[in-house]
Amino acid sequence: MLDSDDLNMIVARIEAKNPLHAKKIKKHLKTQDSIFFERLTDFLGAYKAFLKKQGQGLSDALDCYLRLVAEVTLDHVRFLETGRYANQNFEEVKENVYDQPDIMDSYMKGLLLSQFFWRQHYAVFSFFIEALPSFQSMVENYLEIGCGHGLYLSQALKIFPKANIDVVDISASSLAMARLFTLSERPRYIQADIHDVQESEKYDFITLGEVLEHVQDPKKILAKVNALLKPQGLLFVTAPANAPAKDHLYLFHNEQEIKDMILKAGLNIVKDIHVYAEDVDSTRAQELKVSSLYAALAQKKG
C-alpha cells in the first residue's frame, strides 16, 4: 500500500466517522495494485488543488463523501423495504437536486472520491482509461453527457488532445465543477437537458456515464445518442442496477436489462464489464440486491 499522508488521513477520518465503511475501504485498498496508487496520487494532487481554490481541503471533501455514503446506505434500506426507487419524477429531481448548488456541490465532491474508493466505480473508471487510447486517431468530435464531477472529462482531455470536445449537463453546478476540476477551457460547456439537444450525426465518440438511471425513459436517451453518433461511432455507457439514490428514477434490476436496452437501441456491444459494489459472489449479490455498475463500449452500426 502507498505510504501517503493523504491516504492515511482519509482512512483515519473515515474510521472515526463511519467505522463500518472504513472496514470496507481498507479491504478495497488491500486488493489494489501499484497502478491504482499512482493514479490515486495524481488524482489527489489535482483534487487538492481544486479544493484549495475554494478555500477547502481534503477533509471537507471527505465530509461530502461520508454524507453521500450515509445517504446511499439509508436509501438502500428503504429500497429493500419497497423494492422501488423513491423518486419517480424528473422535474422534481431537477428542482430538488440538479438546481440546488449546495446539494450538487456536496454530492459531486463526494462522488468524485467514490471513483477511487468504491470498487465498482474504480473498475469502470479503469475500463474507460484503458479502452480509450486505441481510438485516439479516429476521434475528432467527442461529446460527454452528464459530466458531473468531471473526472472522465479530465481523462478524455488527456487522451484526445486535439479533439473538439462538447460537454452537456443539466446542472450548472456540475458544469462549474467539471470546468474547475479539469482547469480546461477547451471544451464547450453546454447547460442543457440531453432530451433537448438537437440531433445531427456528428460525434465519433460519446461518453454517457451514470445518466440513464436519472431519467424516466432511458430508451429515449439511447435513441438520442444513436442519432448523435456518426456511423460506426462509439459510445461509452455506464449504468447502475439496484442502486437507489436521491436522483435515480429508472430501476434496472440487473445488468442484462441494461445490455438489452443498448442492443435494442441499435448499438453493438464491443466489450463490457459488470461489477458489484460489494466483494461477494453474484448469487449472494442478487439475493441481497447489492448495487452494481455495468459499463459497455458500444458501436453504432455502420
Place this chain on the structure above:
Amino acid sequence: MDQIEILKKLNGIFNQVLHDPAIVLKSETTASDVEGWDSLTHVQLIFAIEKEFKIRFSALEIQQFANVGDICQKIQERQGSRAC
C-alpha cells in the same frame, strides 16, 4: 422496553441475518468483534432492526453506530424510554 430486552432481540436479529447462532452481543461489541458484520450486512441488519422495533433511523444515525450499545440507545430513544 428495557436494555436487556432490546439487547436480546438485537442478538436474535444478528444471529438470523448473519446466519451465525454463536454470536453473543454486548453493549461494547463493535463490527471488528463480529466477523460477518460489514457494510453489506449492516444494510440488512438495519432493515431488520427497523422492522422489528417499528422505528426509522436517519442517515446520520446509521453512519455513526460504532457499537451495539449505540444501536440499543437509539432504539430506546425512538421508543421514548431510558438509555442503555
